[in-house]
Amino acid sequence: MSNSSAADLASAGSAPSAPAPLFRRILLQGKYETLAMIRNGEQLILAVILPLLALFGLTVTPLLDGLGAPRVDIAVPGILALCAMSTAFTGQGIATGFDRRYGVLRFLSTTPLGRTGLIAGKILAVLAVLALQLAVVGAVAAVLGWRPDPGGWLPGLAMLVLGAAAFTALGLLVAGTVRPEATLAITNLLWILLGALGGIVVPAVRLPAVASDLAHFLPSGALGEAMREAFLHGTFALPQLSVLLLWTVVPGAAAVRWFKWN
Amino acid sequence: MRSPESPVLSIEGLIKDVGPLAALDGKMLRVVNGVSLHAGRGQVTALLGANGAGKTTTLECAQGLQKRSGGSIRLLGEDPDLAGAALRARVGVMLQDGGLPPSARPLPLLRHIAGMYANPLPIDTLVERLGIDLFSRSSVRRLSGGQKQRLALAAALVGNPEVLFLDEPSAGLDPQSRQIVFELIAELRDSGMGIILTTHLMDDAQRLADYVYIIDGGHNVAEGTVAELLQHGESGKDGITERTLSFDAPSGLDLRTALGALAEGLVLSEDRAGSYTVTGALAPEHLARLTAWWAEQGIMPASLRLEARSLEDVFLDISGRDIR
Numbered sequence: 001m002s003n004s005s006a007a008d009l010a011s012a013g014s015a016p017s018a019p020a021p022l023f024r025r026i027l028l029q030g031k032y033e034t035l036a037m038i039r040n041g042e043q044l045i046l047a048v049i050l051p052l053l054a055l056f057g058l059t060v061t062p063l064l065d066g067l068g069a070p071r072v073d074i075a076v077p078g079i080l081a082l083c084a085m086s087t088a089f090t091g092q093g094i095a096t097g098f099d100r101r102y103g104v105l106r107f108l109s110t111t112p113l114g115r116t117g118l119i120a121g122k123i124l125a126v127l128a129v130l131a132l133q134l135a136v137v138g139a140v141a142a143v144l145g146w147r148p149d150p151g152g153w154l155p156g157l158a159m160l161v162l163g164a165a166a167f168t169a170l171g172l173l174v175a176g177t178v179r180p181e182a183t184l185a186i187t188n189l190l191w192i193l194l195g196a197l198g199g200i201v202v203p204a205v206r207l208p209a210v211a212s213d214l215a216h217f218l219p220s221g222a223l224g225e226a227m228r229e230a231f232l233h234g235t236f237a238l239p240q241l242s243v244l245l246l247w248t249v250v251p252g253a254a255a256v257r258w259f260k261w262n
Numbered sequence: 263m264r265s266p267e268s269p270v271l272s273i274e275g276l277i278k279d280v281g282p283l284a285a286l287d288g289k290m291l292r293v294v295n296g297v298s299l300h301a302g303r304g305q306v307t308a309l310l311g312a313n314g315a316g317k318t319t320t321l322e323c324a325q326g327l328q329k330r331s332g333g334s335i336r337l338l339g340e341d342p343d344l345a346g347a348a349l350r351a352r353v354g355v356m357l358q359d360g361g362l363p364p365s366a367r368p369l370p371l372l373r374h375i376a377g378m379y380a381n382p383l384p385i386d387t388l389v390e391r392l393g394i395d396l397f398s399r400s401s402v403r404r405l406s407g408g409q410k411q412r413l414a415l416a417a418a419l420v421g422n423p424e425v426l427f428l429d430e431p432s433a434g435l436d437p438q439s440r441q442i443v444f445e446l447i448a449e450l451r452d453s454g455m456g457i458i459l460t461t462h463l464m465d466d467a468q469r470l471a472d473y474v475y476i477i478d479g480g481h482n483v484a485e486g487t488v489a490e491l492l493q494h495g496e497s498g499k500d501g502i503t504e505r506t507l508s509f510d511a512p513s514g515l516d517l518r519t520a521l522g523a524l525a526e527g528l529v530l531s532e533d534r535a536g537s538y539t540v541t542g543a544l545a546p547e548h549l550a551r552l553t554a555w556w557a558e559q560g561i562m563p564a565s566l567r568l569e570a571r572s573l574e575d576v577f578l579d580i581s582g583r584d585i586r
Binding site: 016017019020024025036039040106112114 | 325326327346347348350351352353355357359360361362363364365366374375377378379380381417421422423424
């Protein structure tokens, strides 16, 4: 704190205050949130380590045998769906819940970023982390012998993005309506429940009867099935597409309506 | 009500209802009920009031963080509820709870926020000025209250705003931080910034504010410069100015010997052993007689203090002395 700098501050800002361009603001926020997610250790376990462990588990056990394709080819699309749930639902939900608690959302919404820029930045961060997960899981899967249908990439990636949108909407809905501790509990519990019994990595036909019926209508089951349809057969799974759209629009609208910023 | 020539903020008849609340059988609670105020450029305007008076809600409505239920707000000539990025860039906000992510480190956080603006202030200057360089390697959660407040102030200033909102800026400040922050606020005011702050501390208002609005129970109850508010009521009771003179001297003085020297209506008492007060409409001749009495008795007081009304007295007179 030198006195010489005292006058500098008042005279330093002679240029009129103005916002940076919208595109740059969203890009900056996306980058900031991406780095925050990657640097968070628990987040990394949920986003990369656990999905990779699940991938190994499904390729060394006979759980997926007899479904008409090699174990790894059935496992990998579901693992990618699990990655989307980790990042968009549990990760982003918990981060947003605590940001809300600490007033970070309120402060950032008073800057030129604003509320819409903040949400756009979060979506961008989810997509960026998802791309990193795709690269890591894809590389490991290739070593394990994954040979996806080349025509599966277009429907697969489209479904993955739609699934991420549905889980982001759900994550924000939870984060914006209950306390952060409750968000932490709910999103982690649902991650385990949906991961094990939601038809995301283990196809619905291999689940207990009740879970199997239910899984078709869950975002987890719809995304898992849509990913397997894409990478095993190169097709767009239309019934699953409509289920996912519903899970994006309804929680999205609910989040817009009930999200509490403070 | 005064109207500054170029108000940065004008609020007329602000109303804010919250709820419905279960505690009120599902009814709405009116937390702001008709606050009006004007804040000018190059001025510090203070909203003074007890906790729960409606200061923060008023500020948050002006910042666009809460939607008002009634009344009008013009922030730099615009409605804050419809504000775009261009308006937000001209307004800096320091929230009561800081609003900074606990895991962030000061410098990357400030750089990130600076990126939201086209013409941010140089971060190095800001950081040096607020002494943030001394703790720039710690994460926000490890900072002291004063350090957090200084960082929050830097975050509010980094876009070089024309209007600055400070919600309880001295909360948690240690004496050094307080000095740094108050000097900077005065400087920014002198450079033409319009500063609006809330406080429940009289001392803050007395030291910083050019104009004070006293808020109580969701509406303004008094306003004026600090000097005007101090005059208000000073000659209120029958035109008499109440003052208190206190002095410390050996205990057990025979006060009867002094009573003849003092005028009627003055009360001399020994409140604690060796601690005396004289209260009433003290005039210069009373002081002369009091010192003459000390000379007679061979008393040299260890300390001597004369107080007129403080802003605190004015505030308590206006908003009541009940504990809420």
